Amino acid sequence: MGRHGQEEDESVLRPTKVFTARTGRRECEIVDAALRSYLGMSAVEAMWQRSALRERQAVHLAYEELRALRRARASTP
Numbered sequence: 001m002g003r004h005g006q007e008e009d010e011s012v013l014r015p016t017k018v019f020t021a022r023t024g025r026r027e028c029e030i031v032d033a034a035l036r037s038y039l040g041m042s043a044v045e046a047m048w049q050r051s052a053l054r055e056r057q058a059v060h061l062a063y064e065e066l067r068a069l070r071r072a073r074a075s076t077p
Contacts, residue, residue: 020027036042053061 016027016030019025020030023030036045051058
């Protein structure tokens with residue numbers, strides 16, 4: 001069992017180790033980057049960096065959208 005509670009697949013683990021040796025990066029950095037890419041988090045983070053909204057404005061907008069969604073659901077039979 002691996003460090004994250006998952007069995008490590010040798011077909012994935014070996015290329016990861018080779019990549020870490022070639023790039024000088026740590027294994028955890030490679031795994032983190034791969035997961036972020038797979039989960040689409042890098043796209044979300046890039047969008048946040050380009051956003052002109054301040055945190056308070058973003059939270060306000062998110063709650064407005066949440067309220068609108070709840071109203072729409074409540075009016076649907």
